[in-house]
Amino acid sequence: MTNVCYRTLQFDEPWTLEAYESVGGYQVLRRIMQEKTPCDQIINELKEASLRGRGGAGFPTGVKWSFMTSASQGAKYVVCNADESEPGTCKDRDILRYNPHQLIEGMIIAGYAMGCTSGYIYIRGEFTEPFARVETALQQAKAAGLVGSNILESGFDFQLETAIGAGAYICGEETALLNSLEGKKGFPRFKPPFPANVGLYGRPTTVNNVETLASVPVILEKGAKWFLELGKPNNGGTKIFSVTGHVNKPGNYEVPLGIPFKELLELAGGVRNGNKLKAVIPGGSSMPVLPAEIIMETDMDYDSLMKAGSMLGTAAVIVMDETTCMVKALECISKFYMEESCGQCTPCREGTGWLHRVIHRIENGQGKPEDLDNLVRVAKNIEGRTICALGEAAAWPVGAFMKHFRDEFAYHIQHKKCLVG
Amino acid sequence: MAETELYKLTETMCGEIDQWIAKFPPERKQSALLASLHIVQKETGWLSTAQLNAVADYLGLAYVTVYEVATFYSMYDLQPVGRHKVHLCNNISCMLNGSEKLSEHVKAKLGVEFGATTTDGKFTLKHAECLAACAGAPAAQIDGVHYENLTPEKIDKILDNLD
């Protein structure tokens, strides 16, 4: 297995500076500081590597960084999104806990490449242990002259600090995160303007996911080509898949993009108790569910999953076996988005609750035949009409569950009980 | 504003808050708000109106701004809580791995519903939204510490060991 973000996992205390340096950590930063590598060169390297954002949307990182370089003088920021809260997703937490230095190195390089004056690592409030690990690592890096003023005598200044959330999934949305970082409620901002123009404190800002940033040092160390070829064209590198649910060995698997689902399932020990696979959500709970027959034939990368009718999202693979009640599963998912809607825009504030209540009723044997069409209609009415993508996150699961498992919902309504006993 | 007289931040709190303020540009004290509320909440486990006011005054913010933030984020409690906060995750990965049974068990054991505090003031039981511990489902956070792969027996032990 090739580890990119989990490079230090073999050590007893993988989070220490020594552990990280023993696998070549901070060498890339040292080289860049010494050679004064042109920013363009770094950004082009990332473009060639076809690194795509690991936070869910899969936007090419190099392209995103290039939006920043031309921006005006004055403060500019790079922000790490360590708010990891999408149900099923637990990969960033392990980078924070076990390889914080690589994230820090990635942040410094990002800051350098985009001409940023400072950076923040925004960590969700519940991450007590990861926060402590990152904070300690940051202090070590500061003490070693790797962060702060005049880094490694290069003349480059970059301030880096941790910041903390307080319990709100929506703060993973990048503009909500910026508001939260400003000490406000996590209300997403209307875009445009995008953060690259108007971000933290109104200044140009780039927000990247933990895994995205942690991938950067390794790409620059081993080269774009190496990284790209780990995966497939347009889907470069490895990806950490959080495989959870009904598998024998749930866990985070850092494997090349494009791995067939079958293989990934095998890595995770196969479906529990030898049960039959029923359905899989391949990218965190907001992504469309795929029935077994489709997912078993699909490769796990951005483009393949898109073709199959879903998305890679956060690569949180939620596996459901034949004993799963799909009504119950959707009820659980829809409750989450209702609880986590920030409440500012009408379709999401009103629609997420509506969806959940109808599904809850069906689950409790009080469904009506017209509920099915209504669910689809309400979900469609949310989609594309909200300020941020939480609207879609709430609508897509409903659409997909209804598309693939409508019969099961109909059964529930008719028989006031579950198809799967 | 006269209200602050009701509650005074301790020196330790102010010291910790100042460290947070220092992380941000000088005119951006508000950025330290979330951390400040965490710091003050450590004292009793929840935030009183007087405490919110004190934080507002310390950071130079309108009271309602602090109130907005304190009510928006789920980790702040604005009502008295028990000595220990038990947050069980019920999201999809945990649900698929038996969190409902675990919830029933804990409810019965503590004799309270979600959102309530035991009569002896020892535990407050709440739902957690996904804790990013899905590979260790079912998971819980108890007093800020993650616990994974929970079973009724395992959680019994954890809860029994708290004083």
Add this chain to the structure above:
Amino acid sequence: MIELEIDGKKVEAEPGNMIIQVADAMGVYIPRFCYHKKLSIAANCRMCLVEVEKIGKPVPACATPISQGMRVFTKSEKALAAQRAVMEFLLINHPLDCPICDQGGECELQDLALGYGDDLSRYTEGKRAVDDENLGSLIATDMTRCIHCTRCVRFGTEVAGMRELGTVWRGEHMEIKTFVGKSLTSEVSGNIIDLCPVGALTSKPYRYTARAWELQQRYTIAPHDCLGSHLNVHVRRNEVMRVVPRESEAINETWLSDRDRFSYTGLKSEDRLNQPMIKQSGHWQSVSWEVALEYMLEALKKVIAVQGPEQAAGIISPSATLEESYLFQRLLRGLGCPNIDHRLRQIDFADQDSMPLYPGLKVKIADLEQQRAVLIIGANVRQEQPLLALRLRKANLKGAQIFCINPIDYQVNFNLNQKLICHPTLLPEMLAGIIKAILVKQAIEAPTTIAEQLKSIQVTEQQQAIAEALSVNQPSTILLGAIAQQHPQAATLRSLASLLAELTGASVNLLTEGANTAGAWLAGAVPHRGAVGLTQDKLGQTIAELFAEPRKAYVLFNVEPAQDCANPKQVTKALQQADLVVALTPYNTPYLQQHADVLLPIAHHAETSGTYVNAEGEWQSFAAVVSAPEQVKPGWKVLRVLGNLADLADFNYTASTEIRDELQGMLANHSLKVAKQVQPRINLAYTKHPLTRITEWPMYRVDGLVRRALPLQQAASHDSVGIRINSKMIEQLQLAAGGLATVEQAGESVTLPVILDERIPQGCALIAGGFAETEVLAESFGAITIHV
């Protein structure tokens, strides 16, 4: 210029405009709830979704900037589908009980919902209920109706500059709330009633008293401050039911102060005078107008004839109309008496000969926003002219530096770059320090009037900074407020301000009292000048002299002497000894019963036609919005009849507009050359009392009408009466905050609650005027003692 197309129509607009702005300008209506042209863009209601060619998703018209060649469809199938969907979402948790909702008939949600009619009721789950907020005596809440557009929250944060309302909790639990059950204290809070598109925030006094469709809308001008805000008055069966703003970009924009919005509630006061009355041998009796007018005129003529014209005096409210002021002075001057004044609360008139045609603003109200530096002297702007404070806030947000010199650390809704808070007697010195700073810096010799006095003044860094800012940042403005003008050294303050203005290039602006100070000067309601500033053969005496040396006859026009004037004790003494006191008044009060001899019932501002000239010199005429009770007459008509009865020439007006036109004609022909440009007297010397009374008139005590507006008296923004004093002084005088204490002034005493107020400087107590409780006290800035 950008060219685009909306619904097939080509249009050009400036870049940076949003689709909705361009559509509004074209008259294409796009539905909206959160968007408001005076507020920041929230784009949260999603009602304004429209289709734009080549963009997949519908976009919010309020937040999507226009671009070259854009083709917008506001009523395409896609746009309508999106709008309909949003409407459905808005309604699922909104009560559908329009017939019992106060907003029914004028609800933006109701109006729009009708337009989408059909399939809006597929929601069968339970509706959300939200607890109500108690926002105080002015605004009623029905928060279950709230659609979370956040206009009210944004208004507070952005326009009013007071973050009192917020959105708390989140998701579908989100609520609009104050900080834990507080009433609103903003002096412009009522605007959120207009802003709320549904029935969540409504007017408490108006609530459930009428339905929108029963009301007739009439137009008038606000009667309480020198801005002259435009009002729409809603009337049902000759009763004023409520008051709302009428948009006027130059004056009040879309806003209204709470005082202008709610003072109509004082119209129906129980002490309304409904019949002329005369007092004979200590007994009051109602009489006919003829009897009353004859009686009054005879008595007045007799005083003038027997005691001499200097023994009569006419005092008129600065909120009387231009026409009333004009006829008032014509009548008295016609009878030979030049003693006319409207400057009720002023003390120092040393510079009155060098005053301009009328005091007021040199800068247009709207242009205040453009100022780069502003110095406020002796003003509580938020209370005196609430909407002017909003303009200053806007200037401030655009980068203007604002400074103040005040005896009280007044709360403002903008940032003060420097504030000089000092004992009131030191106001002139403070200002002089700024002048000295400039003179020193620019090495200019001090004018002789002041050179000697400047010598001992030490210039502080703050004064230096203010001097610098006023000269460097142009345009700059100096504003003198009520305290400056009511100050014992008001003339000195005005002269210093003019000097400072000369040195810095700033303009001097006077924030005058009442609704029509400018009109009163223009009409000649001052003792030293006639109408349009014409010089007079016979000069009268100022109000200060008219009460300090009691006269035998007083004619009062819409004045409550002991609550409206600078030295109530002196006023009362003067009235007591007079042979004749005539009050033209809307009210029949115990005070007038005791001190007057003739009471003539005159109409309220809402019941009369007339003109107010605002501080920037705008003449704004209005008609009566309701008719007065049968025996009550508009003031100008009473004065006209008196003029006729007295056989004065050219007194045959048939409409108030004739009076206005006459004045306007005079103004066109005689423009005032302030005869002698008198060197004003600058006198920095002062006597400092051991304990000084500071007097201000709280915003809801400035005139008879607001004093009777109960909801305003109960508002959280209202300052109650008491001895306001800081904690050090409380300790020093051994008082107890919240307890009672006795104030003695000029031999009179009253017992009042002690109110802890850290804004008050050492050596002073703020004891407001305008209250019955303080009407026995004396001078505004006089010596007092306080003890338990």
